[in-house]
Amino acid sequence: MPNRTIKVDYLARVEGEGGLAIKVRDGVVTDAKLKIFEPPRFFEAFLRERSFTEAPDITARICGICPVAYQMSAVHAVENAAGVQVTGPIRTLRRLLYCGEWIESHALHVFMLHAPDFLGFDDAVQMAREHGDVVRTGLAIKKAGNAIVTLIGGREIHPINVRVGGFYKAPRKKDLTALAETLKPARDSVVKALDWARALPFPGFEVNYEYVALHHENEYPFNEGRIISSKGLDIDAVEYPDHFVEYQEPHSTALHSRIDGRGAYLVGPMARFNLNREKLTPMAAEAAIRASLTAPCNNPFQSILVRLVEILFSFEEALRLIDAYEEPDKPAVDINMGASVGMAATEAPRGLLFHRYEMDESGAIVSAKIVPPTSQNQKSIEDDLKGVAQRHLELTDDALKWRCEQTIRNYDPCISCAAHFLRLDIDRGDSGGAHP
Amino acid sequence: MSVKVIGVGNAFRRDDGAGIAAVNLLRERASASFDIAVSSAEPSELMTAWEGADVVILLDAAAAGSAPGKITRTVIGKTPLPPDASGASTHDLGVAAAIALAEALDERPETVIVYTIEGADFGFGEDLSKEVVAALPMLIDQVAQETAKLSVEELRHA
Numbered sequence: 001m002p003n004r005t006i007k008v009d010y011l012a013r014v015e016g017e018g019g020l021a022i023k024v025r026d027g028v029v030t031d032a033k034l035k036i037f038e039p040p041r042f043f044e045a046f047l048r049e050r051s052f053t054e055a056p057d058i059t060a061r062i063c064g065i066c067p068v069a070y071q072m073s074a075v076h077a078v079e080n081a082a083g084v085q086v087t088g089p090i091r092t093l094r095r096l097l098y099c100g101e102w103i104e105s106h107a108l109h110v111f112m113l114h115a116p117d118f119l120g121f122d123d124a125v126q127m128a129r130e131h132g133d134v135v136r137t138g139l140a141i142k143k144a145g146n147a148i149v150t151l152i153g154g155r156e157i158h159p160i161n162v163r164v165g166g167f168y169k170a171p172r173k174k175d176l177t178a179l180a181e182t183l184k185p186a187r188d189s190v191v192k193a194l195d196w197a198r199a200l201p202f203p204g205f206e207v208n209y210e211y212v213a214l215h216h217e218n219e220y221p222f223n224e225g226r227i228i229s230s231k232g233l234d235i236d237a238v239e240y241p242d243h244f245v246e247y248q249e250p251h252s253t254a255l256h257s258r259i260d261g262r263g264a265y266l267v268g269p270m271a272r273f274n275l276n277r278e279k280l281t282p283m284a285a286e287a288a289i290r291a292s293l294t295a296p297c298n299n300p301f302q303s304i305l306v307r308l309v310e311i312l313f314s315f316e317e318a319l320r321l322i323d324a325y326e327e328p329d330k331p332a333v334d335i336n337m338g339a340s341v342g343m344a345a346t347e348a349p350r351g352l353l354f355h356r357y358e359m360d361e362s363g364a365i366v367s368a369k370i371v372p373p374t375s376q377n378q379k380s381i382e383d384d385l386k387g388v389a390q391r392h393l394e395l396t397d398d399a400l401k402w403r404c405e406q407t408i409r410n411y412d413p414c415i416s417c418a419a420h421f422l423r424l425d426i427d428r429g430d431s432g433g434a435h436p
Numbered sequence: 437m438s439v440k441v442i443g444v445g446n447a448f449r450r451d452d453g454a455g456i457a458a459v460n461l462l463r464e465r466a467s468a469s470f471d472i473a474v475s476s477a478e479p480s481e482l483m484t485a486w487e488g489a490d491v492v493i494l495l496d497a498a499a500a501g502s503a504p505g506k507i508t509r510t511v512i513g514k515t516p517l518p519p520d521a522s523g524a525s526t527h528d529l530g531v532a533a534a535i536a537l538a539e540a541l542d543e544r545p546e547t548v549i550v551y552t553i554e555g556a557d558f559g560f561g562e563d564l565s566k567e568v569v570a571a572l573p574m575l576i577d578q579v580a581q582e583t584a585k586l587s588v589e590e591l592r593h594a
Binding site: 108 | 542
């Protein structure tokens with residue numbers, strides 16, 4: 001097979017900016033690099049010398065898609081340092097807020113960013129012309145997620161109501177009950193959307209990932225649980241630095257991550273589903289079966305189905321939490337901070353998000369460490385690209401570019417959390433004209 | 437007839453916040469004849485913001501390569517929009533994408549008028565450039581006249 005060079009300057013429909021290069025020599029994909037060249041954003045440095053109380057609001061600004069995840073990992077890590085475990089209605093509200101963010105984030109990705117790949121459209125606008133009902137459904141689902149985040153968080157993006165220890169203000173039960181009524185039709189529309197999505201054409205591609213996700217005894221995980229993996233890892237979040245190694249690659253300004261002694265791993269919806277599927281609600285579990293999602297799901301192209309199952313779960317969980325909610329006496333518990341170290345991981349829409357903070361005796365942050373899910377998935381993204389490109393070398397350059405972009409979007413990468421712009425170069429050596 | 441004026445942009449990217457600054461000024465002198473809102477121009481957010489309005493007036497920054505401070509009025513469907521400053525956002529989607537999506541879904545308000553101010557600086561920060569600051573009073577005068585005219589037309593129809 002000849003060598004050839006394929007180059008795509010810009011990849012759309014991902015959050016953020018980065019680059020990619022694939023090298024093909026004599027018909028063999030010899031290299032696939034996700035090039036992340038955005039200058040470091042220095043958030044960990046911004047946090048130094050700030051009060052521990054500022055961690056949730058500063059880190060929320062890392063991402064406009066998943067600010068709740070940053071707020072949740074921050075408050076849990078800081079509370080871990082203070083030796084505080086928040087329970088009761090405040091815990092319920094945190095979980096409910098996370099439901100809203102998963103719905104917002106997953107709906108945006110499934111309907112506006114990922115679905116066009118399967119249907120051959122360049123973007124959601126094109127798709128809307130032929131599949132208007134599907135896009136309308138997606139927008140309505142996202143709006144319902146926005147409503148949850150707005151009510152609990154104060155506004156739909158970068159919520160302002162979250163604080164260490166809880167919230168500035170707890171919502172009234174009657175307001176949540178009214179919200180619940182608006183969630184039910186959106187929940188029901190997810191079931192129909194899954195019926196639609198299961199018929200999408202999924203490229204055949206299976207990977208033996210090491211899945212990593214939180215695992216909780218009684219719940220599908222959002223805020224709490226042990227970090228487990230499909231290859232036997234079972235640790236507390238405070239042990240995370242002992243098992244996961246961040247390292248620098250010359251082609252990326254975002255740190256890569258590997259499991260010490262093993263290598264690449266996968267965080268995100270597929271990892272959560274495969275490790276926690278028995279904790280789904282009956283309706284979500286049944287919908288997964290109807291969508292032919294049998295665990296373990298090892299085809300990353302089917303992640304769109306898993307996201308829909310998680311949206312359905314989030315609606316059901318939100319309705320359950322609202323039903324169980326009782327207004328707290330105080331919206332937050334008091335936190336006394338001294339010199340200490342705290343760590344926590346929560347499940348961002350894109351996967352495990354780890355935070356670690358060290359505070360001095362005044363409560364000022366001495367050092368911070370943040371490991372976002374997209375950084376952790378970089379190596380798996382590169383491995384997938386290598387595998388997908390190798391499997392589809394017979395495609396024309398344009399078709400191969402499309403398939404590679406789709407492969408990247410399987411991850412819903414939030415490159416803004418680590419990068420800024422994605423550029424795709426496929427270098428097939430010097431026979432560039434072979435696949436015009 | 438329901439009229440809504442929406443300022444779009446990112447107030448932390450200097451002149452990209454021109455539309456938001458304009459609606460804040462409009463609020464100070466607003467009559468009750470129209471609603472005012474602010475949006476990031478993310479399509480679903482903007483479509484929610486203009487829900488129920490017959491006439492939508494969007495105020496946005498432009499990066500069209502013309503003189504900073506230049507005001508352009510575009511009636512959607514009649515003339516193309518000048519390039520916006522969506523490069524300053526992380527989504528690379530702007531007003532044009534939101535309008536296109538609404539059109540594809542047959543959910544575009546009957547009349548959409550976009551006023552843009554050409555920006556000079558889309559760097560990080562909350563301060564507007566002096567050219568944009570100088571042009572803002574003229575922009576809100578034009579918008580106020582536009583909404584007053586719409587009210588008069590409505591009275592005539594009544």
